[in-house]
Amino acid sequence: MKEWVLFYDGGCNLCHVSKLRVESWAEKAGQPFRATPLQSDEGVDRGYGFEAMVLEADKTYKAADAWLKLMDIAPWYLRWVGWLGHIPSVRSLLTWGYGVVAKYRYKWFGTRECKLPTPPPNS
Numbered sequence: 001m002k003e004w005v006l007f008y009d010g011g012c013n014l015c016h017v018s019k020l021r022v023e024s025w026a027e028k029a030g031q032p033f034r035a036t037p038l039q040s041d042e043g044v045d046r047g048y049g050f051e052a053m054v055l056e057a058d059k060t061y062k063a064a065d066a067w068l069k070l071m072d073i074a075p076w077y078l079r080w081v082g083w084l085g086h087i088p089s090v091r092s093l094l095t096w097g098y099g100v101v102a103k104y105r106y107k108w109f110g111t112r113e114c115k116l117p118t119p120p121p122n123s
Contacts, residue, residue: 002032003033004032004033004034004055005033005034005055006035006036006054007036007037007038007040007043007046007056008038008053009038009105010037011037011039011106011111011112012106012109013109013111013112014101014108015105022070025073028073028075031073033073038050038051038053038054051063052105053066053067054066055069055070057069063102064085064091064094064095068082068085081094
């Protein structure tokens with residue numbers, strides 16, 4: 001079984017708590033799993049520094065797609081969310097909702113010490 005690597009926003013309280021929850025899910029599911037902040041050297045080297053979440057599993061998933069893939073190892077009572085993601089109209093709604101939460105995550109849930117790097121100025 002291939003190790004999943006989750007890159008999460010280490011500067012976001014919601015992302016940090018979610019990472020802790022997913023680590024627990026992975027352990028219970030027997031899924032090899034590692035989590036590292038997007039702000040880490042590894043995350044920046046891979047070009048993920050300005051994403052909200054990236055999951056490297058059987059392929060690379062970003063944002064809502066990463067969240068939906070994580071539902072594969074969620075407890076049974078949450079897996080239905082991942083199944084709903086296969087319905088195009090529902091997937092669009094989930095993607096929109098993820099985008100809204102990602103945009104306002106600092107305002108709604110607060111920040112931690114680990115800040116996202118500043119994007120380079122346009123040349």
